[in-house]
Amino acid sequence: MNYRYIGKTGLRVTPICLGTMGFGSWSDEAESFKIMDKAYDRGINFFDTAELYPVPPKEIYAGETEIIIGKWLKNKKRDSIILASKVAGAANGWFVPPVRHGFTAVDKFHIKSAIEGSLKRLQTDYIDLYQMHWPDAVVPIEESLRAFEELVDEGKVRYLGTSNDTAYGLTKANETSKRIGIPRFESIQNNFSLNNPRFLDELAHVCEKEQISLLPYSPIGGGVLSGKYNGKFYPTNARFSEYLKSENPRIKAQGTRFVNSKTLEATAKYIEIAKRLNISPVTLAVAYSKQFKFVASTIIGARTTEQLADSFAAMDLELSDEVMQEIKEIQLDIMYPMG
Numbered sequence: 001m002n003y004r005y006i007g008k009t010g011l012r013v014t015p016i017c018l019g020t021m022g023f024g025s026w027s028d029e030a031e032s033f034k035i036m037d038k039a040y041d042r043g044i045n046f047f048d049t050a051e052l053y054p055v056p057p058k059e060i061y062a063g064e065t066e067i068i069i070g071k072w073l074k075n076k077k078r079d080s081i082i083l084a085s086k087v088a089g090a091a092n093g094w095f096v097p098p099v100r101h102g103f104t105a106v107d108k109f110h111i112k113s114a115i116e117g118s119l120k121r122l123q124t125d126y127i128d129l130y131q132m133h134w135p136d137a138v139v140p141i142e143e144s145l146r147a148f149e150e151l152v153d154e155g156k157v158r159y160l161g162t163s164n165d166t167a168y169g170l171t172k173a174n175e176t177s178k179r180i181g182i183p184r185f186e187s188i189q190n191n192f193s194l195n196n197p198r199f200l201d202e203l204a205h206v207c208e209k210e211q212i213s214l215l216p217y218s219p220i221g222g223g224v225l226s227g228k229y230n231g232k233f234y235p236t237n238a239r240f241s242e243y244l245k246s247e248n249p250r251i252k253a254q255g256t257r258f259v260n261s262k263t264l265e266a267t268a269k270y271i272e273i274a275k276r277l278n279i280s281p282v283t284l285a286v287a288y289s290k291q292f293k294f295v296a297s298t299i300i301g302a303r304t305t306e307q308l309a310d311s312f313a314a315m316d317l318e319l320s321d322e323v324m325q326e327i328k329e330i331q332l333d334i335m336y337p338m339g
Contacts, residue, residue, distance in 0.1 A: 001043050002316065006213045006296045007186030009159045011128060013082050015290050016315055017046035019217060019301040024064030025054035026239075026303045032068045034305045040076070042312055046297050048189075048215070050086035050133055051118050052097055056251070059098035066121035074123055082128045084215075086163060086189075087114035089134030094164075095250060097133075106136035108147035115151055131161035131189060135169050142176050149182040161187035161215070167202035174210055185212065187296065192216035194225055194270055194285050195263050196338040197331050204294055213296035219289035220300075220311075221338070222258045226282050227271050229259050262337035269330050273323065279313065286314035288327060 003012045018039040023032040036047070053065035066085065073081070088097040088104045096102045104110055118127065130151060136144065151157040162170060162185040170188055177184035188207065192199045192214065199214060207214055220226055222239060234241040243255030267281070274281040290298040300311040319327075 004296045013046040013297045017297040017299045019299040020049045021053045023068045046082045048084040070123035084129035086131040086133040090136035106144045107139045111147040130157040134164040163189035187213045189215040193221045195221040207294040216289045217299040220285045225285040266334045280310040282310035283313040287317040
């Protein structure tokens with residue numbers, strides 16, 4: 001196994017991380033256990049979750065994913081797994097999270113409340129990587145960082161990370177940590193894929209210069225890069241097939257961001273590359289997302305165990321310079337398919 005380190009930490013992780021956001025909604029407890037078992041048996045030691053999961057976020061089952069993981073974790077050696085979770089971002093952000101009555105903020109009160117809830121549900125004494133799910137536009141980052149520092153001092157958290165952040169947000173947080181001498185964000189978890197290479201514009205430079213690791217999520221573009229939306233009809237029991245029919249404007253907008261004429265045109269070109277390489281388009285997409293030096297581990301997901309094989313096939317695959325150049329040319333020809 002080719003392990004990688006997250007940032008400047010002692011967290012030595014596999015190049016593929018198991019994402020769990022569908023545990024409790026798209027995958028029931030039994031299937032979730034099977035997915036985790038298969039990943040663990042394959043040697044994957046890195047698992048990512050959040051207090052908000054499963055998705056789509058609903059108050060009635062927020063936290064269910066962590067409960068499922070906690071039950072599974074009881075029968076494993078805790079130090080054989082690098083476990084990551086997240087505190088919900090602020091209600092002034094891109095949507096109002098269905099936890100703590102929708103009044104969330106990344107302040108000391110909410111960070112403390114979130115960690116205690118996550119530790120209880122996960123049935124563990126500590127979380128290896130604790131992340132801010134998305135930034136708070138009101139609470140000063142110094143206040144957030146000092147609250148996170150207390151969790152590290154108390155031994156409840158080993159290291160810190162952020163998610164869905166910008167180049168400004170990551171740099172501001174990093175420089176604040178340096179200035180006041182407290183633990184910094186060692187990782188950033190952002191959307192990054194063949195269809196969404198925006199991370200390369202600015203954030204990649206920050207990560208490279210400051211030795212902060214990207215943990216890409218949605219490496220197969222929410223399933224779009226598998227090619228399943230390129231047929232005559234959109235598949236049933238698929239996330240964006242459902243999202244595109246939603247009456248909720250935010251949900252529908254998310255669907256059209258992932259599934260549109262540009263993403264489908266680009267996906268068709270990537271499918272041709274995968275065919276030529278005799279690999280699945282999913283394998284190509286996952287391999288691409290973990291190809292970069294600033295990436296520590298790529299977060300994959302699955303509704304069933306059968307969906308894991310193509311992602312696992314990318315574990316030790318490195319794309320040639322020629323293939324990477326061909327991909328770059330497609331990205332220049334069809335710029336920013338996801339906006």
